[in-house]
Amino acid sequence: MTLRTPVARARGLGSAKEGVHHWWMQRVTAVALVPLTLWFVASLVGMAGAEYAEMRDWVSHPVTATLLISLIVATFYHAALGMQVVYEDYVQPHGLKIVVDIATKLIFFAFAVASIFSVLKLAFAG
Amino acid sequence: MAVRERPLSPHLQIYRPQITSVLSILHRLTGVALGVGTIVLVWWLVAAAVGPDAFEGAQGFLGSVFGYLILFGWSWALFYHLCNGIRHLVWDAGWGFDLDVLAKTGWLTVGASVALTVLAWIIGLASMGG
Numbered sequence A: 001m002t003l004r005t006p007v008a009r010a011r012g013l014g015s016a017k018e019g020v021h022h023w024w025m026q027r028v029t030a031v032a033l034v035p036l037t038l039w040f041v042a043s044l045v046g047m048a049g050a051e052y053a054e055m056r057d058w059v060s061h062p063v064t065a066t067l068l069i070s071l072i073v074a075t076f077y078h079a080a081l082g083m084q085v086v087y088e089d090y091v092q093p094h095g096l097k098i099v100v101d102i103a104t105k106l107i108f109f110a111f112a113v114a115s116i117f118s119v120l121k122l123a124f125a126g
Numbered sequence B: 001m002a003v004r005e006r007p008l009s010p011h012l013q014i015y016r017p018q019i020t021s022v023l024s025i026l027h028r029l030t031g032v033a034l035g036v037g038t039i040v041l042v043w044w045l046v047a048a049a050v051g052p053d054a055f056e057g058a059q060g061f062l063g064s065v066f067g068y069l070i071l072f073g074w075s076w077a078l079f080y081h082l083c084n085g086i087r088h089l090v091w092d093a094g095w096g097f098d099l100d101v102l103a104k105t106g107w108l109t110v111g112a113s114v115a116l117t118v119l120a121w122i123i124g125l126a127s128m129g130g
């Protein structure tokens, strides 16, 4: 059984093309972010006022580096999906909406790459 | 085809703020604020990767009054969005839509986010002193 109209099925597209996947990934990343952000904040709280060497040693630990990179990926994916919804609700006209959405995604992508590279550099090169 | 007059929804200003609507817009506002706040996270990580001097600079800024203000706001926004995000996920599972339950989980979210923020800062400031 399907709830989609015949014409929608024929075109193979919903109104948003990939709405369910978007919605679903927003939930999946949210579920991942619950333990990851709690762990991250607890770590920061424990390290408040730490020296550089202490921070580097913390990041270089394989478990920390793995969790940090997971946090970075989940955060930027989740935030990109979330910002898209906000733009869809408020930004007009359509062309401008596309422009700010693409700009946001490119910036978040660059942020994610810079963050991951920084974690790896601390882990491998000190 | 003739364009029919569509009913217009009343303007937002005439609605009394309610726990449901206020928390809903707060979820959106904290989500956007956290998105902007990732700049600080990126800066902190990149500074650490650049080296001790850059890291000291970032830490110095975050340790200033302005830095503390940002961190404090960020911590509450994160805890609020986290708690209300769990509330969203529970709704997605199909539970919690009765009006009295909505109000209860709403206030629970507000209380938990404030309590977690205060707790995090007490522990953080104590670990700095020690």
Ligand code: HEM
Pocket: A026, A027, A030, A031, A033, A034, A037, A075, A076, A078, A079, A081, A082, A083, A085, A086, B027, B028, B029, B030, B031, B032, B034, B035, B038, B078, B081, B082, B084, B085, B086, B088, B089
């Ligand atoms: C800490 C764990 C987190 C959880 C459990 C969580 C949960 C959620 C959920 C369930 C939604 C969908 C709400 C809806 O359908 O209206 C959402 C939206 C959103 N989240 Fe998060 N989130 C978390 C962290 C973050 C972080 C770290 C950021 C940014 C860096 C963020 C940014 C956003 C944005 C921009 C939206 C869209 C807001 C809207 O449409 O009104 N979230 N979040």
Ligand code: HEM
Pocket: B009, B010, B012, B015, B017, B021, B022, B024, B025, B027, B028
């Ligand atoms: C103070 C009042 C209001 C606030 C704070 C508010 C806030 C929001 C927010 C944050 C969303 C994003 C979706 C979500 O969080 O799940 C949303 C969606 C929506 N709101 Fe409101 N809203 C208000 C009043 C209204 C009113 C009066 C109407 C209609 C007469 C309305 C109709 C809608 C619709 C149709 C959506 C989209 C639902 C969807 O995307 O599936 N809202 N609102």
